[in-house]
Amino acid sequence: MIEVEGLTVRYGVATALDEVSLEVRDGEMVALIGPNGAGKSTLVNTLFGILRPAAGRVTTTGRLALVPEGRHLFAPLTVDDNLRLGAWRDRKGRDTGPIYELLPELVPLRKRPAGRLSGGQQQMVALGRALMARPDVLVIDEMSLGLAPLVVETLAGHLRDRHAEGLAVLLIEQNARLALDLCSRAYVLEAGRVVAEGPSAELAGSAGVAAAYLGLEA
Amino acid sequence: MAELLQYLVTGVGIGCAYALTGSGLVVIYRVTRVVNFAQGSFAVLAALTVTTLLGAGLPHGLAEILAVLVAGLIGLLCGLVATGKPGTTPQTALIVTLGLGVLAYAVEILFWGDQPRSFAGLAGSTGGVQTHYLLIIGVTAVVLAATALLFARTDLGRALTATAADPYAARIVGIDVLRMGLLAFAVGGALGGLAGVLITPVQQVSFDSDVALVVNGFSAAILGNLTRPALTLAGGLLLGVVQALVGGYLSTSYQSEVALIFMLAVLVARAGRRGVLEAA
Numbered sequence: 001m002i003e004v005e006g007l008t009v010r011y012g013v014a015t016a017l018d019e020v021s022l023e024v025r026d027g028e029m030v031a032l033i034g035p036n037g038a039g040k041s042t043l044v045n046t047l048f049g050i051l052r053p054a055a056g057r058v059t060t061t062g063r064l065a066l067v068p069e070g071r072h073l074f075a076p077l078t079v080d081d082n083l084r085l086g087a088w089r090d091r092k093g094r095d096t097g098p099i100y101e102l103l104p105e106l107v108p109l110r111k112r113p114a115g116r117l118s119g120g121q122q123q124m125v126a127l128g129r130a131l132m133a134r135p136d137v138l139v140i141d142e143m144s145l146g147l148a149p150l151v152v153e154t155l156a157g158h159l160r161d162r163h164a165e166g167l168a169v170l171l172i173e174q175n176a177r178l179a180l181d182l183c184s185r186a187y188v189l190e191a192g193r194v195v196a197e198g199p200s201a202e203l204a205g206s207a208g209v210a211a212a213y214l215g216l217e218a
Numbered sequence: 219m220a221e222l223l224q225y226l227v228t229g230v231g232i233g234c235a236y237a238l239t240g241s242g243l244v245v246i247y248r249v250t251r252v253v254n255f256a257q258g259s260f261a262v263l264a265a266l267t268v269t270t271l272l273g274a275g276l277p278h279g280l281a282e283i284l285a286v287l288v289a290g291l292i293g294l295l296c297g298l299v300a301t302g303k304p305g306t307t308p309q310t311a312l313i314v315t316l317g318l319g320v321l322a323y324a325v326e327i328l329f330w331g332d333q334p335r336s337f338a339g340l341a342g343s344t345g346g347v348q349t350h351y352l353l354i355i356g357v358t359a360v361v362l363a364a365t366a367l368l369f370a371r372t373d374l375g376r377a378l379t380a381t382a383a384d385p386y387a388a389r390i391v392g393i394d395v396l397r398m399g400l401l402a403f404a405v406g407g408a409l410g411g412l413a414g415v416l417i418t419p420v421q422q423v424s425f426d427s428d429v430a431l432v433v434n435g436f437s438a439a440i441l442g443n444l445t446r447p448a449l450t451l452a453g454g455l456l457l458g459v460v461q462a463l464v465g466g467y468l469s470t471s472y473q474s475e476v477a478l479i480f481m482l483a484v485l486v487a488r489a490g491r492r493g494v495l496e497a498a
């Protein structure tokens with residue numbers, strides 16, 4: 001689904017990613033955690049062809065869709081129009097009906113301009129817009145940032161449901177507890193390098209990760 | 219009384235040309251954030267093209283439609299030159315469009331000379347006003363309504379709006395941002411061309427007619443912050459009518475100043491209001 005090998009990405013002379021390798025297999029749900037400025041969004045933007053790698057390889061199979069950091073909805077357009085554009089590549093697949101069944105929270109919002117919604121509502125729309133592309137892999141950059149716990153709970157529930165139906169997910173999260181809880185495997189990125197990886201339970205049990213990301217005493 | 223009606227109709231007719239020019243600016247600005255100073259050239263080039271096509275024996279109607287399409291194509295090329303290079307900022311593109319406007323002068327003088335030209339419009343009069351003005355008003359109404367529908371009711375229009383609202387997100391969902399910008403330039407070119415084609419039978423065109431059109435079109439568009447089509451239409455019609463009344467009852471020599479004063483007043487009023495909001 002996603003295979004990243006020895007990926008190096010630079011902004012001018014600054015190296016944001018340094019020989020990063022990472023994999024998301026068919027139907028797998030994988031977390032990528034790490035502090036601010038670690039290079040997580042840089043990885044995302046390289047996956048989606050917005051940044052060019054200086055070295056290394058990105059291979060993807062199947063359809064990818066993104067819930068970008070900061071949500072990036074089309075503010076002047078209605079929720080329904082935002083959803084429609086999620087399927088821009090697929091002229092025949094722009095019926096938004098099925099998305100309202102998957103995400104019933106969006107039904108009362110469908111005619112509202114996306115720019116007027118709360119952060120949680122916007123994140124739900126961003127998720128719906130990404131799902132409109134009927135992806136095989138969903139990449140979510142900062143799902144929970146700035147959202148109320150109840151909203152995060154709802155979003156996580158939807159993710160679990162889609163994953164149960166076979167959707168592969170790469171979840172990028174500041175909230176490591178949530179990420180490790182949702183995903184079976186995880187990577188830890190620090191200063192552009194993968195410093196730890198493995199099954200979530202193992203990572204959560206390792207002293208370094210627990211101290212840095214779960215707020216536990218090492 | 220008949221005089222007043224006459225002034226009003228001519229004013230609305232000329233105002234339609236301003237509104238079309240302004241709408242072209244708005245379409246391009248909304249999608250690309252580029253203020254296209256070559257907008258007036260589309261009108262002049264289209265009008266001059268009509269004179270050539272008619273001279274070559276093409277019938278009325280066909281000549282005008284072809285010229286509008288040519289203007290659309292010129293708009294597309296203009297967009298390609300101004301925004302085609304990845305990473306071009308809207309400010310740089312604006313300067314490029316100014317340069318293209320100057321280039322258009324050279325082309326126009328080379329092919330058509332520097333003397334004013336015109337061609338016949340709809341003949342006769344209806345209810346005391348030249349029928350051609352009614353044609354201008356009718357065609358403008360239909361075309362601007364169609365443009366509004368394109369933006370509000372079609373996925374292509376939504377994609378154009380999305381490109382303007384968030385180019386990054388547009389790319390993520392697979393919208394070709396450059397292509398949307400070029401499409402906007404083509405539509406802007408055709409709208410500008412239509413202004414020239416409609417107006418020339420009642421107002422001769424020469425290579426430098428673009429100045430009056432772009433100044434008035436820009437004034438109209440500024441009323442709607444360069445983004446609101448309905449206000450642009452209102453602004454264009456208002457400018458046309460005020461100019462016709464000033465020209466009719468006072469003196470024709472003040473007509474162009476009216477647009478400049480109007481534009482200044484709007485800009486000052488808006489700056490003042492923003493100041494008040496910020497102070498609050």
Ligand SMILES: Nc1ncnc2c1ncn2[C@@H]1O[C@H](COP(=O)(O)OP(=O)(O)OP(=O)(O)O)[C@@H](O)[C@H]1O
Pocket residue numbers: 011014016034035036037038039040041042043069
């Ligand atoms: N456009 C840019 N130009 C230059 N440097 C950049 C740019 N974008 C990001 N960087 C730098 O690259 C590094 C990685 O940034 P990135 O946004 O990928 O981190 P992140 O892990 O997503 O952080 P966050 O948790 O804040 O989202 C940081 O040091 C950042 O300052």
Ligand SMILES: [Mg+2]
Pocket residue numbers: 040041042069141
């Ligand atoms: Mg980030």
